Amino acid sequence: xxxxxxxxxxxxxxxxxxxxxxxxxxxxxxxxxxxxxxxxxxxxxxxxxxxxxxxxxxxxxxxxxxxxxxxxxxxxxxxxxxxxxxxxxxxxxxxxxxxxxxxxxxxxxxxxxxxxxxxxxxxxxxxxxxxxxxxxxxxxxxxxxxxxxxxxxxxxxxxxxxxxxxxxxxxxxxxxxxxxxxxxxxxxxxxxxxxxxxxxxxxxxxxxxxxxxxxxxxxxxxxxxxxxxxxxxxxxxxxxxxxxxxxxxxxxxxxxxxxxxxxxxxxxxxxxxxxxxxxxxxxxxxxxxxxxxxxxxxxxxxxxxxxxxxxxxxxxxxxxxxxxxxxxxxxxxxxxxxxxxxxxxxxxxxxxxxxxxxxxxxxxxxxxxxxxxxxxxxxxxxxxxxxxxxxxxxxxxxxxxxxxxxxx
Amino acid sequence: xxxxxxxxxxxxxxxxxxxxxxxxxxxxxxxxxxxxxxxxxxxxxxxxxxxxxxxxxxxxxxxxxxxxxxxxxxxxxxxxxxxxxxxxxxxxxxxxxxxxxxxxxxxxxxxxxxxxxxxxxxxxxxxxxxxxxxxxxxxxxxxxxxxxxxxxxxxxxxxxxxxxxxxxxxxxxxxxxxxxxxxxxxxxxxxxxxxxxxxxxxxxxxxxxxxxxxxxxxxxxxxxxxxxxxxxxxxxxxxxxxxxxxxxxxxxxxxxxxxxxxxxxxxxxxxxxxxxxxxxxxxxxxxxxxxxxxxxxxxxxxxxxxxxxxxxxxxxxxxxxxxxxxxxxxxxxxxxxxxxxxxxxxxxxxxxxxxxxxxxxxxxxxxxxxxxxxxxxxxxxxxxxxxxxxxxxxxxxxxxxxxxxxxx
Numbered sequence: 146x147x148x149x150x151x152x153x154x155x156x157x158x159x160x161x162x163x164x165x166x167x168x169x170x171x172x173x174x175x176x177x178x179x180x181x182x183x184x185x186x187x188x189x190x191x192x193x194x195x196x197x198x199x200x201x202x203x204x205x206x207x208x209x210x211x212x213x214x215x216x217x218x219x220x221x222x223x224x225x226x227x228x229x230x231x232x233x234x235x236x237x238x239x240x241x242x243x244x245x246x247x248x249x250x251x252x253x254x255x256x257x258x259x260x261x262x263x264x265x266x267x268x269x270x271x272x273x274x275x276x277x278x279x280x281x282x283x284x285x286x287x288x289x290x291x292x293x294x295x296x297x298x299x300x301x302x303x304x305x306x307x308x309x310x311x312x313x314x315x316x317x318x319x320x321x322x323x324x325x326x327x328x329x330x331x332x333x334x335x336x337x338x339x340x341x342x343x344x345x346x347x348x349x350x351x352x353x354x355x356x357x358x359x360x361x362x363x364x365x366x367x368x369x370x371x372x373x374x375x376x377x378x379x380x381x382x383x384x385x386x387x388x389x390x391x392x393x394x395x396x397x398x399x400x401x402x403x404x405x406x407x408x409x410x411x412x413x414x415x416x417x418x419x420x421x422x423x424x425x426x427x428x429x430x431x432x433x434x435x436x437x438x439x440x441x442x443x444x445x446x447x448x449x450x451x452x453x454x455x456x457x458x459x460x461x462x463x464x465x466x467x468x469x470x471x472x473x474x475x476x477x478x479x480x481x482x483x484x485x486x487x488x489x490x491x492x493x494x495x496x497x498x499x500x501x502x503x504x505x506x507x508x509x510x511x512x513x514x515x516x517x518x519x520x521x522x523x524x525x526x527x528x529x530x531x532x533x534x535x536x537x538x539x540x541x542x543x544x545x546x547x548x549x550x551x552x553x
Numbered sequence: 554x555x556x557x558x559x560x561x562x563x564x565x566x567x568x569x570x571x572x573x574x575x576x577x578x579x580x581x582x583x584x585x586x587x588x589x590x591x592x593x594x595x596x597x598x599x600x601x602x603x604x605x606x607x608x609x610x611x612x613x614x615x616x617x618x619x620x621x622x623x624x625x626x627x628x629x630x631x632x633x634x635x636x637x638x639x640x641x642x643x644x645x646x647x648x649x650x651x652x653x654x655x656x657x658x659x660x661x662x663x664x665x666x667x668x669x670x671x672x673x674x675x676x677x678x679x680x681x682x683x684x685x686x687x688x689x690x691x692x693x694x695x696x697x698x699x700x701x702x703x704x705x706x707x708x709x710x711x712x713x714x715x716x717x718x719x720x721x722x723x724x725x726x727x728x729x730x731x732x733x734x735x736x737x738x739x740x741x742x743x744x745x746x747x748x749x750x751x752x753x754x755x756x757x758x759x760x761x762x763x764x765x766x767x768x769x770x771x772x773x774x775x776x777x778x779x780x781x782x783x784x785x786x787x788x789x790x791x792x793x794x795x796x797x798x799x800x801x802x803x804x805x806x807x808x809x810x811x812x813x814x815x816x817x818x819x820x821x822x823x824x825x826x827x828x829x830x831x832x833x834x835x836x837x838x839x840x841x842x843x844x845x846x847x848x849x850x851x852x853x854x855x856x857x858x859x860x861x862x863x864x865x866x867x868x869x870x871x872x873x874x875x876x877x878x879x880x881x882x883x884x885x886x887x888x889x890x891x892x893x894x895x896x897x898x899x900x901x902x903x904x905x906x907x908x909x910x911x912x913x914x915x916x917x918x919x920x921x922x923x924x925x926x927x928x929x930x931x932x933x934x935x936x937x938x939x940x941x942x943x944x945x946x947x948x949x950x951x952x953x954x955x956x957x958x959x960x961x
Contacts, residue, residue, distance in 0.1 A: 310917050319917055367800045382883070384797050384804075391792075391885025392775045395918045398882040403875050406814035415878065415913040467811050470823065471879065474806040475790070477799025505823040509718050509727055510803045 172197060173214075176205055177258075177542045180215055180233055181535065182358055184259040187230035206233060213238060213299075214542055235259040240294075241538075242287060242303035242341060243530035245348065246279035248323050248376045253286040255298075256531035260359045262524045264290070276318065276329035284338040299546060303341045304533030305331055306348040306526050308376055310395045316345040319395075322412050323376035344533040348372070350388055350397055351529030352519070353381025356482050359528060361520040365479040369472050370519070371399055373487035375437050377420040382476065404467040422464040425486040427457055440523060443489035458493050465490060466501035473506040473514050484519035491518055580605060581622075584613055585666075585950045588623055588641055589943065590766055592667040595638035614641060621646060621707075622950055643667040648702075649942035650695060650711035650749060651935040653756065654687035656731050656784045657845075661694040663706075664939035668767045670932045672698070684726065684737035692746040707954060711749045712941030713739055714756035714934050716784055718803045724753040727803075730820050731784035752941040756780070758796050758805055759937030760927070761789025764890050767936060769928040773887040777880050778927070779807055781895035783845050785828040790884060812875040830872040833894040835865055848931060851897035866901050873898060874909035881914035881922050892927035899926055 172195070179194055180186055186194070192202050209215045218232045235258030243254035251274060255264040268282050283305075287294075294300055309321025316332020335343040353362075353370035362368040362383075370381040380399030382389040389396045400420035401413050408417025429437045431454045432445045446458060469481060483491050491498050495516075503511045521528055538545045580603070587602055588594055594602070600610050617623045626640045643666030651662035659682060663672040676690050691711075695702075702708055717729025724740020743751040761770075761778035770776040770791075778789040788807030790797040797804045808828035809821050816825025837845045839862045840853045854866060877889060891899050899906050903924075911919045929936055946953045 310915070320915075365800075380883075384792060384799075385795075387793075389792050389797075389884065391918065392773075392887040392921050393885060393917065395885035395915070396775075396792075396883065398915055398918075401882040401915060402879050403811065413915050471810050474809040475788075475804065475883075476797065477801060477803035479800040507718070507728075507803070507806055507809060507821050509801065510799065510806075513800050 172201070172205055173209060173543045174540055176202070177209065177214060177235075178539045180235055181258050181260070181539060184261070185232050185234045187232055189230035191233060209542070212543065238298050239301065239538075240298045241301050241531035241534035243527040243534075244279075244283045244303060244305040244335070245526045245530060246274055246276075246283075246305070246307060246324065247374070248273045251279050251282045252526070253283050254527035254531070255290065255294075256527055258535065260355070260528045260531070262527050265524070265527055273324055276324075276326050276331055276334065279324075280331065280334045280338055283335065287339050287341075300341055301538040301545065302534040303335060303339070303343040304351070304530035304535075305335060305343055305345045306351045306530040306533075307331065307345060308348050308374075308379060310398075311345050311347050313344070313346050313394055316343060318345065342534075342537075344537070346530075346533050347379065347381070347394075347397065348526060348529070349379030350381040351533060352484060352525050353383050353397075353482070353529075354388055355521060355525055355529035355532055356484075356519055357383050357386070358532065359521060360525070361482045361517050362480050365515075367476065367479045368482060369399070369476055369478045369480075370482045370484065371468075371472075371487055372484040372519075373420075373423065373425060373490075374439060374485045375425055378423065378487070384476070399468065399472070402468045402471055404464045419464065419468045423461045423468075423487070423490075428454075428461075428486060428489070431457055439485040439489060442486050443492040446489055446493035458490060459497070461490055462494055462498050462501060466498060466505060469498075469502045469516070470505040473502060473510050477510040478514055480515045480517060482517060482519050484525065488518035491516065580609070580613055581617060581951045582948055584610070585617065585622060585643075586947045588643055589666050589668070589947060592669070593640050593642045595640055597638035599641060617950070620951065646706050647709065647946075648706045649709050649939035649946075651938035651942075652687075652691045652711055652713040652743070653934045653938060654682055654684075654691075654713075654715060654732065655782070656681045656716075659687050659690040659694075660935070661691050662935035662939070663698065663702075664935055666943065668763070668936045668939070670935050673932070673935055681732055684732075684734050684739055684742065687732075688739065688742045688746055691743065695747050695749075708749055709946040709953065710942040711743060711747070711751040712759070712938035712943075713743060713751055713753045714759045714938040714941075715739065715753060716756050716782075716787060718806075719753050719755050721752070721754050721802055724751060726753065750942075750945075752945070754938075754941050755787065755789070755802075755805065756934060756937070757787030758789040759941060760787075760892060760933050761791055761805075761890070761937075762796055763929060763933055763937035763940055764892075764927055765791055765794070766940065767929060768933070769890045769925045770888050773923075775884065775887045776890060777807070777884055777886045777888075778890045778892065779876075779880075779895055780892040780927075781828075781831065781833060781898075782847060782893045783833055786831065786895070792884070807876065807880070810876045810879055812872045827872065827876045831869045831876075831895070831898075836862075836869075836894060836897070839865055847893040847897060850894050851900040854897055854901035866898060867905070869898055870902055870906050870909060874906060874913060877906075877910045877924070878913040881910060881918050885918040886922055888923045888925060890925060890927050892933065896926035899924065 175195055192199050213236050215233050216236050239258040241256050243256050245252045250267050250269045252267045254262055256262050266286050307318050310319045312319055318326050318329045318331050331345050332343040349372050356362045356370055357368055366386045368383045372379050378400030380397045382397050401418045403417050404419050405417040405422055409421045410416050411418040411421045428442055499516050583603055600607050621644050623641050624644050647666040649664050651664050653660045658675050658677045660675045664670050674694050715726050718727045720727055726734050726737045726739050739753050740751040757780050764770045764778055765776050774794045776791045780787050786808030788805045790805050809826045811825050812827050813825040813830055817829045818824050819826040819829045836850055907924050
């Protein structure tokens, strides 16, 4: 072994670039990121997608297998000419923690590499949690999982998806109006209590990225994501495959798009915002639902024959179409992905929403946009938050755990 | 000479990367782009900004000087310690043609490297020009300049800034509603008549880039540009230094942002668009101006004491603030740059506009945005269009002219 901290065969010189530590990970990072995004890939596909030659791929996979970062399974299929190619998957022991505080719950998840949700615990709160309470709840749930985590998993860290404005560089929530949080150093608070490194970002931004990587927007590089929940409407905008951050990471507040001149005051201080006109609460009330789980709203809307429900759906679709018309004219997106109760509105009247958006938008961009519901469903926020924690690991997978012993 | 097509000393091997043609330009491209953006730079600054060593810079400048791409002038200053450093500027013979068709004129410009407008000819049209007419007018003006062009300049090509939706890849104007153009292969039409390669893009997008490189937004990487003229309002959005294009290059139509529920029908087919409420014509009428040149509107608005003018300014500022509030909430820009009659509205009541935008926008992004008039003034569209033509040249300056003789 040429690297004294290495616990597995070191990489051959042709896989190294600048310094040994930096270089080691370059090819490993590309390969593991592909395996993560595709969940399973054959050696043949990896050779094709990376442009590396077969023997290099072979050495790299041996190295990553020895480090317990990937597993190789028997080749599948055999109908094609030539030897079937073995399948490479993420090692099932590699996980990220995902945390999502909301106004009525804190959800904690365990997500495997490949975006697979292994476990999800939703802790309902009596009242809106403070930042300290949300972190305490998450830490308690994680303490309950700790025996299992230590026995079976290596945890790359935690991603926290917050409905608010976040400075990701230092993991601080600047302002989360629905939660009533102001300048909370959430990453430090979480790391202090749990011992896991934590990363924080806006929930809708994370969801947008997750939908692009694993969901409805796969392969679409210009995508606008809009999520509606009990606490309002958030958005994430992806241009050329990159999330728009803006000057300080606050971009994407599509819930505060202007849609009505005589609109009601919004908590943001303005009037006529999308999220004051298009709301989940009136739908839940009219449908007499016992839950405000967005996944229950879609089927109930579709089943309803109540004209009052139909009128409210039509009213909300009118205002949603105005916001989406702005989105189409300003961004020329390949896809608009709707989530939460906005997906339910779309499901209730897809033609009405889509034709209203197309009628109001400029002809060319209107003809190109796909309007679709999010496809990751209830797992979306967990997958998105976990992506945040996986990002640093995927950038340098070989060096990430340092001398930490692999799972026995 | 190691390259048989070279007309100047070839670059030494340490400035080469892959193939000789590709490599030659890598360092030359970086250096010339810096000289273009800064207009003049000392050898010492070039050494610092490129990270190349002094002798490499020296060889490179000799090569570019021999190719008549840069000129070196005597060192200025001498108050600092050490020898004063010679100043490197773009060669004054390197130019791009700039063309900007509008509803009432076609403007043709000659722009030097460094964004210097050498000549500008505005040809007023009796009626809205067709695409063929606009190209004919431009070609006639350029024919008039041809003797001068051939004697004194090397022309890298032409950039055409069009108020409409453009597919830049093939230089086709898909749809320019104010001009009434539909699917016009403008680049091919222009190249066919003039013999110069032509590139086409949306006017506001080009202006946004020019303001970022040479104007009010210098150094600001997240910038939204809005221009108001006789034919409406266009926009360009720059995120992390890159223009947002969208799925097919149609992004940035901020003039069709929704601002009024009971608004008038817009030519785009919708209602309540920014550009149906915020218009130059009523300002020109109320001010009894003989011209609709936007540069005349600002001073006239500031000088006016007519309450009807004040009321119209207040009305328009109200609607403009709604659109800018969306911009702030959605993009979190470092700067909003206003041009044309929008700059005039800002000049007439800067505090009213800025406080209305900040009052309606979310706190954090509102606190970070600078609202300012465009600084390139009447030259902006010429500089922006020329940038389009310079882009290909700057990517490969050494190989660009091939065997074409330099100016004698």
